[in-house]
Amino acid sequence: MPDIPPPGIPSPGIPPPxxxxxxxxxxxxxxxxxxxxxxxxxxxVLIIMLLIGILIIYYTRTRFVWALAIPFIGFAINLTATVLxxxxxxxxxxxxxxxxxxxxxxxxxxIDWLTYLKGxxxxxxxxxxxxxxxxxxxxxxHRRKLNxxxxxxxxxxxxxxxxDGQLRRADTSxxxxxxxPDGRSGRSIIGNQEPLLLxxxxxxxxxxxGFAPIFRWRLNGADTDKIxxxxxxxxPIQLLQQKNEWTPPGSTMPVWILLQIEEEIFxxxxxxxxxxxxxxxxxxxxNAPQGDNDQRWELKPGxxxxxxxxxxxxxxxxxxxxYEVSYNFTLPWLLTASVLAVxxxxxxxxxxxxxxxxxxxxxxxxxxxx
Amino acid sequence: MELxxxxxxxxxxxxxxxxxxxxxxxxxxxxxxxxxxxxLGVVLHTTAIALRWERMGHGPYITMFEALSSGIWNxxxxxxxxxxxxxxxxxxxxxxxxxxxxMMGWMMLFPPSEVGHKPVVYxxxxxxxxxGFAKAFISTVFIAVGISGIILSRRTEYxxxxxxxxxxxxxxxxxxxxxxxxxxxxxxxxxxxxxxxxQDAWGRYxxxxxxxxxxxxxxxxxxxxxxxxxxxxxxxxxxxxxVISVFIxxxxxxxxVPFVSTDFHQGVGxx
Numbered sequence: 001m002p003d004i005p006p007p008g009i010p011s012p013g014i015p016p017p018x019x020x021x022x023x024x025x026x027x028x029x030x031x032x033x034x035x036x037x038x039x040x041x042x043x044x045v046l047i048i049m050l051l052i053g054i055l056i057i058y059y060t061r062t063r064f065v066w067a068l069a070i071p072f073i074g075f076a077i078n079l080t081a082t083v084l085x086x087x088x089x090x091x092x093x094x095x096x097x098x099x100x101x102x103x104x105x106x107x108x109x110x111i112d113w114l115t116y117l118k119g120x121x122x123x124x125x126x127x128x129x130x131x132x133x134x135x136x137x138x139x140x141x142h143r144r145k146l147n148x149x150x151x152x153x154x155x156x157x158x159x160x161x162x163x164d165g166q167l168r169r170a171d172t173s174x175x176x177x178x179x180x181p182d183g184r185s186g187r188s189i190i191g192n193q194e195p196l197l198l199x200x201x202x203x204x205x206x207x208x209x210g211f212a213p214i215f216r217w218r219l220n221g222a223d224t225d226k227i228x229x230x231x232x233x234x235x236p237i238q239l240l241q242q243k244n245e246w247t248p249p250g251s252t253m254p255v256w257i258l259l260q261i262e263e264e265i266f267x268x269x270x271x272x273x274x275x276x277x278x279x280x281x282x283x284x285x286x287n288a289p290q291g292d293n294d295q296r297w298e299l300k301p302g303x304x305x306x307x308x309x310x311x312x313x314x315x316x317x318x319x320x321x322x323y324e325v326s327y328n329f330t331l332p333w334l335l336t337a338s339v340l341a342v343x344x345x346x347x348x349x350x351x352x353x354x355x356x357x358x359x360x361x362x363x364x365x366x367x368x369x370x
Numbered sequence: 371m372e373l374x375x376x377x378x379x380x381x382x383x384x385x386x387x388x389x390x391x392x393x394x395x396x397x398x399x400x401x402x403x404x405x406x407x408x409x410l411g412v413v414l415h416t417t418a419i420a421l422r423w424e425r426m427g428h429g430p431y432i433t434m435f436e437a438l439s440s441g442i443w444n445x446x447x448x449x450x451x452x453x454x455x456x457x458x459x460x461x462x463x464x465x466x467x468x469x470x471x472x473m474m475g476w477m478m479l480f481p482p483s484e485v486g487h488k489p490v491v492y493x494x495x496x497x498x499x500x501x502g503f504a505k506a507f508i509s510t511v512f513i514a515v516g517i518s519g520i521i522l523s524r525r526t527e528y529x530x531x532x533x534x535x536x537x538x539x540x541x542x543x544x545x546x547x548x549x550x551x552x553x554x555x556x557x558x559x560x561x562x563x564x565x566x567x568x569q570d571a572w573g574r575y576x577x578x579x580x581x582x583x584x585x586x587x588x589x590x591x592x593x594x595x596x597x598x599x600x601x602x603x604x605x606x607x608x609x610x611x612x613v614i615s616v617f618i619x620x621x622x623x624x625x626x627v628p629f630v631s632t633d634f635h636q637g638v639g640x641x
Contacts (some may be wrong), residue, residue: 040601047594051587058583119575170490192490193570204573324573331575335566342558349551358548359456 029295037081048072065113076106094348101341108330108337114139117201117327119146123153124212124229124320133325142327149199150183156191156321158209159272160266163305167236167266174205174321201327208322210235211242212257213282216313219250219297230257235274236266251309258283259317260298284312372421373482373593375414376439380474381409383446387467392450393430394464394532428492429500438477440505441625442470443533448509449516458537458545465523469515491571500567503560507516508620510553515617518547518610524609543606546613561589562631566627591616 036042053067079099083089089096119136123129131147138144156174160167172191179185181199190196196203213230219226230246242259262279266272284305286295297305299314306312385409393400419440426432430440453460489502521539523529536542564582565575576582595612598604604612 040597044597044601047590047597051590051594054587054590055576058578154549168489172490193494202573206573209389221604237501268578302377328575331569335562338558338562340564342555346555349555353548353551356544358545359458 008033031085034081034085035109037077042074046071046365047079047156049074064099069110069113072106072109076103077111079103079106092348092351094344094351098341098348101337101344102173103336104337105234105341108334112139112328112334114141115327115329117144117146117325119325120208121323121325122208122231122320123151123323124214124231125153125155125161127229127317127320128152129323138327145181146201146325147197149201150179151196151198151323153175153205153321154187156205156209156319156331160272162271170271172205176203200329204324204326206215206322206324207237208234210238210320211276212318212320213257213259214315214318215248216315217248217310219252219310220250222250222310229318230321232257232259234322248307248310248312251307253286253308254305255289255312256285258285273317276319280317282314282317284314301368302365338341372418372425375421376418376482379411379414379418382407382414383467383470383474386411387463387471389461390467394461397532399460401457405450405453405462408446408453412443412447412450415439415446415632419443426440429498429501433480434481435483436626438473438480442477442506443472444505445470445512447535448506449513452487452513456545458542459513459516460538462513462532465519466512466516468550469512481498487574491567494570496563496566496567496570500560503556504565504624507553507556507560508624509547510556511613511617511620514546514549514553514613517542517549518613521546521606521610522614536544539606543570543609546609547596550592550596550616554589554596557589557592561585581623584619588616588619588623589624591619 040053050068050071053064053071058069063296081104083096083099083103089158108149117136117138117179119133119138121129121133129151133146154175154177156172158172159170162168173189174191175187175188176190176196177185177194178198188196190203191205198217212231214227214229216225216227227251228246230244230248232242232244235242242261245254246257247254260281260283261277262281263277265275265277279342282299284297284299286307297303299305301314301316302309304313387406387409389400389404392398393404422436423429430436431445445565449466491556518528520533520536521542524539537545564585568577568582569575594608595616598612599609
């Protein structure tokens with residue numbers, strides 16, 4: 001039986017006599033548009049668009065931002081319109097928190113795209129990084145602060161084991177010295193899953209590492225020497241390709257540098273570590289003009305060779321480490337929003353499902369045997 | 371020793387599965403016996419996995435043999451618990467056990483003696499949490515598959531007679547929706563913990579590697595199917611087909627990746 005109000009008290013929603021009746025059957029244009037944008041069918045369309053966007057990115061291997069940006073912007077609008085127009089959110093706090101968390105995730109992902117940085121660097125042992133990356137990509141609103149910090153690769157060790165008949169990489173330990181943008185300085189050990197956090201940037205060691213012959217170069221007519229390192233391809237994955245082309249500073253003639261390792265670095269029957277070989281030779285080859293023979297020199301540490309543009313001295317062999325540097329300041333917020341979304345979703349389903357028993361036949365809970 | 375215990379566990383599973391199929395055909399209900407076989411099988415299987423873990427020094431997730439063995443284990447652990455607590459799903463044993471038989475046969479194609487290698491990036495607690503949620507996800511979908519199998523088989527006269535004693539399609543559809551909703555929560559947690567692990571291990575929380583991409587597509591498919599069922603109030607048959615398509619997708623992603631990549635995630639084992 002519906003509740004009937006006592007005489008003289010108007011029913012809820014019915015204006016007393018003499019008051020104009022609001023036209024609740026025709027919502028205004030803004031509300032109509034919002035309701036259209038809040039459509040659950042639109043959500044389904046956006047899910048399909050996101051699916052297509054992912055497949056485009058996956059198969060074209062490009063960072064085609066709009067393929068994901070459009071559906072994510074769509075989700076943000078769809079979810080916001082849903083929260084604004086659907087009265088269920090005023091009754092169900094869990095559902096409201098879930099949708100707000102989803103809106104936050106969409107916004108945080110957008111902010112991340114605008115402000116991220118991702119780059120690669122390589123540092124020889126003893127070398128200091130002061131802002132110059134090998135390659136780098138960043139969002140249009142990223143304020144680059146890499147030049148304000150310093151990172152020195154002091155030394156590193158990488159252990160190797162034999163597993164399943166193959167050489168496998170084990171622990172990486174890299175000692176680095178750093179100076180933060182605010183002037184603080186210190187030493188840290190990074191490697192494996194331990195990055196260095198510096199001025200909002202994260203520096204990770206990578207699988208990319210190898211050897212680098214160090215040369216001293218004096219250009220003809222110059223008063224001072226220049227020191228340079230030639231990074232050879234990653235070791236041991238490119239064990240048989242330990243060569244690289246290099247043009248000494250100020251020279252016009254590139255030379256080929258080849259490292260010949262004359263001892264075993266890794267042992268087939270016991271754990272090893274990546275170390276600079278004591279027995280090795282660096283081969284320097286100069287490509288001669290057409291018709292002439294190439295010139296070739298085998299150098300040991302301390303040996304020099306006269307090239308047409310200057311004198312090249314091989315000093316020593318060191319190791320280099322490849323690093324990945326990234327900047328994503330939204331990370332902790334993204335994690336918080338994601339956890340909040342999943343918790344509120346769990347809370348919502350818990351309440352919804354608890355209202356009706358899981359067991360459709362509650363009278364048949366005993367195990368039958370016939 | 372652990373291998374003999376594993377074979378004993380598989381025999382228990384086969385007995386439980388065979389009995390459930392026979393009882394389906396004969397219209398009997400030896401539920402207590404089936405549950406006993408399932409519990410015994412899970413206990414033996416747990417022992418075999420624990421012994422191997424102790425001997426190898428790593429969990430059951432390095433080689434394909436281990437991945438399939440632990441996959442069968444978690445499907446049956448969750449299934450046995452639900453079989454015990456929710457009578458409506460007990461009839462699904464005749465539908466889901468053939469899937470397990472196929473997995474067991476597939477597992478036997480791989481040598482149990484293979485040692486495998488545990489990469490450095492696996493030395494983190496997040497790996498166990500990530501894998502735990504992945505297993506909880508697929509196990510929950512597995513139960514929904516059984517329920518969907520009943521809904522679909524009721525389209526035939528034979529299935530309608532055999533499953534006549536069960537709740538109606540609408541109620542079963544609601545039950546499968548619940549399991550899929552729970553599965554979606556587990557899968558979301560799997561993606562979040564995977565991103566945390568990836569950030570630690572490789573310096574990026576997302577990189578569109580094959581497993582990440584296809585796991586995310588599977589998640590979208592789960593979201594899509596739940597949303598579609600909620601928005602259009604789809605018929606039980608449509609819901610059942612959606613559940614089965616999610617399971618096929620998830621199964622291919624979880625167990626198919628080792629065929630295209632030697633590591634579960636790209637770059638894990640690089641030297």
